[in-house]
Amino acid sequence: MNNILRFLLIGLIAVAAVAVWDGFYVLREGQQAVITQFGRPVGQSILTAGLKFKLPVIQKVQYFDKRILVWDGDPNQIPTNDKTFIYMDNTARWRIVDPLRFLQAVGTERRAMTLLGDILDGTVRDLVNKNDLIEIIRSSDWPPDFMASTIQSRDLVAPPKVGRDRISHMVLEAASKITPQYGIELMDVMFKR
Incomplete structure (x- = not known):
């Protein structure tokens, strides 16, 4: 016992x-x-x-x-509106704002990276296709005198209508409409080259 x-x-x-x-x-x-x-x-x-x-x-x-996480995309060759091909290499900062929704919709950070790649690559491709090469490689805040002096011909220089920064912001706005359903918030999107 x-x-x-x-x-x-x-x-x-x-x-x-x-x-x-x-x-x-x-x-x-x-x-x-x-x-x-x-x-x-x-x-x-x-x-x-x-x-x-x-x-x-x-x-x-x-x-x-x-914390804020970094998504780093692969370089893609994308045609512009004026039929010029350009390599776009993008990066984005993001974070998980709703862990429950994130777990149910995505599951893991690795799958989230793949999902963000699909969303951002498609959005970048759409916006690059709609803009000319000059809009993508130049920023709209460059003064026209500076651009003219570097090229040496006023005929070749037209100030950008949209600019690289605005296109980057447009990518962020478009992608940010999609990501909340996955519990993700995009902080910013940048073009590396």
Whole structure:
């Protein structure tokens, strides 16, 4: 009888140790999380850092970065409106603003990078196709005198109507209409070359 109580007590201590070990977790600054139970989200997103508790063994914690992340696209050759081909290499900064929606719609940061690539590459391609080469390579804030003095011919210099910065902003606006359904916010989009 004494041995049975001893094994029962050891078993209870082991179960309590597992409950404490697996039940508590730490959410660090710069992280956000979603609790899943058998693969399905339970409750709301957890956005504040600190020591948290979940049901041991049954529930799992899915961690997501709260910081600004960088998407770096591959260079693509795209035709402009004036039928000139140009290599466009884009980069964007983004973050996860709704971890629950992000988990349900996308799942992982790697899949989000692929999704952002599809969205941004398509948007860039559409806007580059609608603009002439001069609009894409020049910024609209260059003074016309500066452009004329560098080329040495006033006939060749026409001030850009849109400009590179405005096209970049248009890409951001167009892509930002799509990304909220995935729990993602685009911070900015830039052309590297």
